[in-house]
Amino acid sequence: MFKPINHPVAFALTLVYASLFTHGSQAATASPSLTTYSQKATEALPKLMILATGGTIAGQSTGEDSSSIGYTSGAISPRVLLAAVPGLDKKAQLSSVQVASIGSQDMNDKIWFDLAQKIDDLFSTGAADAIIITHGTDTLEETAFFLSLVIHHPQPVIITGAMRPATATGADGPANLLESVNTAVDKQSKGRGVMIVMNDTIQSPIWSTKSDTTGVATFQSPYAGPLGYVDAAEVHYITPVPAESRLSLQLPASHKLPRVEIIYAHSNMDDVQINNAVRDGAKGIILAGVGDGNTSASALAALKAAREHGLVVVRASRSYTGAVKRNVEVDDNKAGFVVSSGLNPAKARILTQLLLANGKTSPENVQAAFWSVTGHKN
16 A cells, blocks of 8 residues: 655655666766756866764754654764755765764764865865765854864855754755755855854854754854855855955864863852863863853962862853953953953863963963954953
């Protein structure tokens, strides 16, 4: 008995097989001239590589139907994800590599280094004109920011994900993939490097952050606004291509990043977490401070002691938006502290790790690097 195909992934697979069958039949009867023309048309398209790391965008429901809330991240291959978006093969020569199959809560330095190396190889050899990374949303902004600091190529690297798994009713992954492809192949994207594309919006890896636990419009750039917008019809940038070269840092040969801890400030805070970080061998501390990167008197004293032990200390804020200013309630010059200048604690940690790995340890050099990345000096 015939049963309708209700499952989105099963339907996508059916489309793949039907397409292969149709193309195979047509190829048998096509004339040599038509075949040659088709090959030339394909070769003229930009080369676009998809690097898949898993995440909700490749998630598969663990329930019996598409309304189930439970799912497994990274269960679906990039080929199936691409097949769910008809017409992509007319926009680019598509290739894909499965780099990892994880939920992004498990993202780690090894995968970051693998991604950076693959991106460098693909651009250096001319194997790709643009790259899209599919990624879980939990740490997507951290991966994007890391790559923006270590990739030394002007070609676009688009990072995208989804808030609903691929098998869900109303999955947002296909639209995000389509808009990522449109952005990646658009000539206006040259020179912009790493960007985040989700929910019709193009965001900066410096300022974009996940703002909602489940909403599809989760990625916002509250301090600076988006870079532009994209839909099925066009890519529209509202910011120019950066005129100045971005800060770029080298990957350490050891493929290991120094330990830097984030410590969250709160009422009635003592010095225990800070002292533990020093004892456990941290090379830096990021304070997710209250308000303008502040904290209690006892915690502040412990941070000054940590600085005297040689740790880099960066004051960031747990607030949703705004830049931490130097020397307001805290005498940063006297204490030897650095301010994050608008970077959230997670991104301040990554920049500090890379600076330490590149031998930049003095407060003056670290502060200059933060100002270089954010474009803010205070």
